[in-house]
Amino acid sequence: MRQLTYSLAINEALHQMMEKDASVFLIGQGVKSPWYVGNTARNLLERFGAARVIDTPVSENGITGAAVGAAIAGMKPVVVHPRLDFMFYAFDPIINEAANWYYMNGGKASVPMVFWGIINRKGEQAAQHSQAIHGIFAHIPGLKVVMPATAYDAKGLMIAAIQDPNPVVFVDERLLYGFEEPVPEEIYRVEIGKGRIRREGKDATVVAVSLMVHEAMKAAECLASEGMDVEVLDLRTVKPLDKELILNSVRKTGRIVIADMGWKSFGISAEIAALVAEHAFDSLKSPILRVALPDCPAPASRILEKAYYPDENDIIGAVKKVMGK
Structure with missing residues (x-):
């Protein structure tokens, strides 16, 4: 089986899901820039165009709120926050809206989307650029939280998160991006909730x-x-x-x-x-x-x-x- 790095496993998951499902799109700061998201978004813009790979201004609340609205309207957004820390600005649409929507609508409407946040541990990133706040999201009813440690799981859990009918917080760690292991080329899921x-x-x-x-x-x-x-x-x-x-x-x-x-x-x-x-x-x-x-x-x-x-x-x-x- 071919070897693939953690970051390129995420990239392949995005390519495959965007090809399979026209309602899937990527939105966030720096999706065109390796400085922000590494090579996780490589060639997505060239392949799918600016209507489905949306590089945004710096407005975490606005970006996330727009994505939540798109999900309510039937799309399947993946909204990326290149620094997990700045998801604090997006708590209202994540927690008050997306997490509660299914319950508030008696199970008749959901928010099928992925909130993707990247931890930037070490590298002298300091207090405002290296926080790991997954525990806060895990505290919220209505949110699932996944944190893959391997390339195989990064691809499989990203696919599972995109296909999930409810909101999933996908948290990765930039230090894992270079880790490499065998990863299948076909689409596969890693079951959410199974260690x-x-x-x-x-x-x-x-x-x-x-x-x-x-x-x-x-x-x-x-x-x-x-x-x-x-x-x-x-x-x-x-x-x-x-x-x-x-x-x-x-x-x-x-x-x-x-x-x-x-x-x-x-x-x-x-x-x-x-x-x-x-x-x-x-x-x-x-x-x-x-x-x-x-x-x-x-x-x-x-x-x-x-x-x-x-x-x-x-x-x-x-x-x-x-x-x-």
């Missing part, structure tokens, strides 16, 4: 999302050399959570470490910890530990970034602690 076991193990469970999956895999390999057999779970979907996958793993290993991209307090790691405490408490052999961002904004200094962003070493330390090592 995956990336590495089987019996001593401890590490639940991770997005870039942290790769850090967890590196940590697991290192720990294996010290005789610790770690199971790594890739959430793939943050909401709805694959609860059974998590609980079955914890019931097997008796120990859990949660590695998230966001802040530690009131986030995804806390939700997973509560899930395990409520439904698998009797299986636990040690306290639940979390690896996540500290409760402060991202620094601009590269030196401080090394202390701010958790990595494989933090996961290794947490696993050793739950193992009593």
